[in-house]
Amino acid sequence: MKRKNFKKTVSFMLAAIMAASAMTQAMAVREDPPSNAQIDSSWTMYLVPNAHIDTAWQWPFEDTARDVISDTFNRAVTNLKSNENYKFTMSASKHYEWAKEYYPDMYEDVKELIANGQWDNPGGQVVEPDLNLPSGEALVRQSLEGQRFFEQEFNQMSTVGYVPDTFGFNGQFPQILKKSGMDNFVTTKLNWQQQNTERDSDIFKWKAIDGTEVLSYAPMKDYVNIYSDSQIVNALKRNEQTGKETGVKKALGMMGNGDHGGGPDSGQYATVLKQNGSDGVQGATVEMATITEYFDSVRETEDLSKVRTVEGEMYFENHRGTYTSWARVKEYNRKNEILAEKAEKAGTLGNWLGVLPNAGNEEISKAWDKILINQFHDVLPGSSIPYQYEVTYNNQELAKNLLNNVQNDGLQAIAYKADTNVDGTPVLVFNPLSWERSDMVETTVSFADAVPEQIAVYDGDSLVPSTVTSRDEEKKTATIRFQANNLPSVGFKVFNVKSGDGTVETNLSVEENENLFVMENAFLKVEIDKNTGNIAQVYNKKDGNRPVFADGYQGNEIHIYKDTGGSSYPAWDLVMEEMNADPIAILDDTPEEIEIIENSPEKIVVRVSRSWSDSTMYQDITMYPDSDRVDVKMHVNWNEDQRLMKISFPFAAESDHATYEIAYGALERPTTRDNSIDNAKFEVSGHKWADVTDDSGEFGASILNDSKYGWDAIQLKDEDGNVEATRLRLTALRSPMARPSVAAVGTRRPITLTRPPMISPIPSIHIPAPGRRPTLSRRLPN
Numbered sequence: 001m002k003r004k005n006f007k008k009t010v011s012f013m014l015a016a017i018m019a020a021s022a023m024t025q026a027m028a029v030r031e032d033p034p035s036n037a038q039i040d041s042s043w044t045m046y047l048v049p050n051a052h053i054d055t056a057w058q059w060p061f062e063d064t065a066r067d068v069i070s071d072t073f074n075r076a077v078t079n080l081k082s083n084e085n086y087k088f089t090m091s092a093s094k095h096y097e098w099a100k101e102y103y104p105d106m107y108e109d110v111k112e113l114i115a116n117g118q119w120d121n122p123g124g125q126v127v128e129p130d131l132n133l134p135s136g137e138a139l140v141r142q143s144l145e146g147q148r149f150f151e152q153e154f155n156q157m158s159t160v161g162y163v164p165d166t167f168g169f170n171g172q173f174p175q176i177l178k179k180s181g182m183d184n185f186v187t188t189k190l191n192w193q194q195q196n197t198e199r200d201s202d203i204f205k206w207k208a209i210d211g212t213e214v215l216s217y218a219p220m221k222d223y224v225n226i227y228s229d230s231q232i233v234n235a236l237k238r239n240e241q242t243g244k245e246t247g248v249k250k251a252l253g254m255m256g257n258g259d260h261g262g263g264p265d266s267g268q269y270a271t272v273l274k275q276n277g278s279d280g281v282q283g284a285t286v287e288m289a290t291i292t293e294y295f296d297s298v299r300e301t302e303d304l305s306k307v308r309t310v311e312g313e314m315y316f317e318n319h320r321g322t323y324t325s326w327a328r329v330k331e332y333n334r335k336n337e338i339l340a341e342k343a344e345k346a347g348t349l350g351n352w353l354g355v356l357p358n359a360g361n362e363e364i365s366k367a368w369d370k371i372l373i374n375q376f377h378d379v380l381p382g383s384s385i386p387y388q389y390e391v392t393y394n395n396q397e398l399a400k401n402l403l404n405n406v407q408n409d410g411l412q413a414i415a416y417k418a419d420t421n422v423d424g425t426p427v428l429v430f431n432p433l434s435w436e437r438s439d440m441v442e443t444t445v446s447f448a449d450a451v452p453e454q455i456a457v458y459d460g461d462s463l464v465p466s467t468v469t470s471r472d473e474e475k476k477t478a479t480i481r482f483q484a485n486n487l488p489s490v491g492f493k494v495f496n497v498k499s500g501d502g503t504v505e506t507n508l509s510v511e512e513n514e515n516l517f518v519m520e521n522a523f524l525k526v527e528i529d530k531n532t533g534n535i536a537q538v539y540n541k542k543d544g545n546r547p548v549f550a551d552g553y554q555g556n557e558i559h560i561y562k563d564t565g566g567s568s569y570p571a572w573d574l575v576m577e578e579m580n581a582d583p584i585a586i587l588d589d590t591p592e593e594i595e596i597i598e599n600s601p602e603k604i605v606v607r608v609s610r611s612w613s614d615s616t617m618y619q620d621i622t623m624y625p626d627s628d629r630v631d632v633k634m635h636v637n638w639n640e641d642q643r644l645m646k647i648s649f650p651f652a653a654e655s656d657h658a659t660y661e662i663a664y665g666a667l668e669r670p671t672t673r674d675n676s677i678d679n680a681k682f683e684v685s686g687h688k689w690a691d692v693t694d695d696s697g698e699f700g701a702s703i704l705n706d707s708k709y710g711w712d713a714i715q716l717k718d719e720d721g722n723v724e725a726t727r728l729r730l731t732a733l734r735s736p737m738a739r740p741s742v743a744a745v746g747t748r749r750p751i752t753l754t755r756p757p758m759i760s761p762i763p764s765i766h767i768p769a770p771g772r773r774p775t776l777s778r779r780l781p782n
Contacts, residue, residue, distance in 0.1 A: 041283045046297070052165060053258070122159070123158055124157055130167065130322070142375070203251075209667065215298070217295075223258050325572075329392055333396070334707045340403055353413055381572070428493070428495075429487060438487065465506050549725070556648075655726045661688050703730055
């Protein structure tokens with residue numbers, strides 16, 4: 001098969017790339033790049049005393065609220081009161097909220113210091129969140145709630161986006177910042193790049209995919225640094241590198257202690273005052289400042305016309321395992337984000353109809369608060385201690401219950417006003433999406449009398465496909481699944497459930513022959529290989545039976561990789577050499593069992609059951625009538641150490657890029673590994689879908705998922721360099737080992753192991769009609 005030849009070819013190609021990249025991984029940002037700048041008193045180094053606080057990491061939220069906030073704030077208050085020239089900067093409205101609640105006297109001191117300009121509150125967000133995984137709405141809510149708190153408490157909002165320790169920066173974030181009142185941005189995490197470590201300057205303009213710009217700075221040292229004289233000189237020169245001069249004579253550095261809080265001590269404050277104008281800094285002005293003061297000064301006095309522009313995503317060449325670690329926390333996050341939107345729409349409609357007072361706003365705000373704090377950049381990414389996740393799960397369950405209550409109240413209000421006058425039992429189906437939708441619905445229906453022997457479902461006068469999946473004669477209820485077509489956007493339909501023959505012929509069918517199960521509807525023909533358990537082929541019947549997978553390849557194939565996560569940050573990292581190697585296992589042996597478990601007019605399910613190593617799993621490959629989608633629901637009892645699972649889809653398309661959903665937008669990334677920048681993107685983040693469309697633009701396919709965020713895509717070539725397929729893979733699970741410092745409260749158990757059976761991906765193969773691609777919204781509502 002071509003697959004066998006490909007393995008040799010790609011292994012050789014990637015080995016060559018890895019050899020070239022191995023030399024760069026140990027490099028860091030060069031502190032003294034070539035520069036002809038002559039430093040004097042007209043140059044200014046702004047040093048920002050700060051304390052970065054991890055809301056949770058090797059400690060849970062409660063430790064931060066009890067100890068870290070108290071220690072850090074007290075130190076800062078004491079230092080600032082001792083000298084009116086001392087300054088301090090700290091972000092995250094949740095930290096201030098805890099200070100107000102638990103340390104009210106100290107909090108009054110903080111408010112006074114903010115009012116006199118000594119204490120700065122940048123980063124108008126609830127916490128310093130991860131920026132890869134939260135939805136666009138969640139990132140907007142981070143700022144909505146954070147800025148509201150700062151304005152109410154301090155009579156000022158943040159003007160600087162401040163996430164020094166976050167693991168990547170999505171391409172739409174500048175727009176979210178600017179529309180939230182923050183025209184500036186700072187991070188130090190770009191110092192952690194593994195391959196492309198150099199940058200032309202530390203000051204730059206960051207442009208979102210919609211064109212929005214924010215003035216940005218990436219200090220050359222991390223947020224816990226104390227700058228020596230020579231480092232101050234180098235920081236100034238980094239914006240005047242030879243041939244890349246910006247003309248900006250003001251540099252930014254952050255000083256102090258972080259993670260567990262702390263900030264600078266009194267001696268470190270005093271050192272800065274001694275550095276100002278000294279010979280050691282070549283006479284440069286060294287000014288103690290807040291981070292807001294730096295940007296205000298630069299914008300007021302400096303010519304920024306020569307400052308470079310960085311466009312779109314700032315991909316982080318590190319910590320790629322955080323897209324996947326702790327699968328359950330990712331699932332909670334995704335589903336609660338979606339539920340929050342549904343609840344708010346239902347509650348708003350209920351209020352508009354005059355039935356639901358306040359639209360459930362109080363409950364929705366409480367739920368969002370619990371979602372947002374758990375998007376902190378060491379919680380949602382899966383890099384906290386195991387105990388913290390018990391706290392997180394409790395928070396997410398509470399959020400889910402609050403949101404379900406609002407949604408149910410809103411739907412009850414809609415039902416109260418809707419015309420439900422039918423001759424059977426009315427069932428109201430609500431569509432919260434902003435476009436018309438058709439999908440399968442399952443609900444439990446109560447009957448006044450005994451459950452009828454036969455049950456039919458009507459959409460007006462039309463009988464729709466339906467199946468009774470269970471009955472409870474004692475409670476007089478039946479659970480019914482039926483096809484709900486043409487549901488209006490942010491609207492509803494009322495269906496009629498009553499006694500009668502509900503049999504409806506559909507275009508859905510399944511056949512079994514010696515080698516294949518063949519499922520078919522009006523849109524697709526799907527062949528499942530009984531010998532491998534994989535999807536042998538999908539044919540797009542609306543496009544001349546065009547095959548979706550490349551010749552010689554199969555889809556929905558499970559790939560297993562060695563995944564140590566490296567020695568320093570296993571929960572965070574994927575090792576390039578491990579991910580670019582051949583899988584240690586491809587699960588294409590004959591499955592233990594493959595069978596049709598459901599065959600009804602509105603649903604066909606073929607179940608593929610298999611085991612590997614110490615784990616068991618099954619996939620339910622599902623098809624519906626009148627749908628151009630195949631659902632693959634996968635259940636895994638995962639009991640592996642240092643292993644990673646990917647699901648592979650080698651599409652019959654030649655494309656030099658794949659497109660991924662990100663927060664409030666979509667982003668194209670390369671499917672080639674021809675240079676150091678593309679080579680670094682061996683694992684990328686994405687949200688609910690990713691798409692591969694042929695370079696001709698005439699056909700393609702998408703993978704949808706309900707709770708996963710890690711992807712990779714690459715062109716597969718034959719020995720002559722011809723493209724055979726463009727392979728898109730979804731990363732389903734990983735189980736690196738916790739490092740000792742994290743494992744102190746959890747032993748060396750797999751990070752992603754929660755409790756069996758673990759739900760792995762629920763990806764869906766979506767076959768767009770010819771020429772059709774997902775409609776992408778690249779701007780926020782004005």
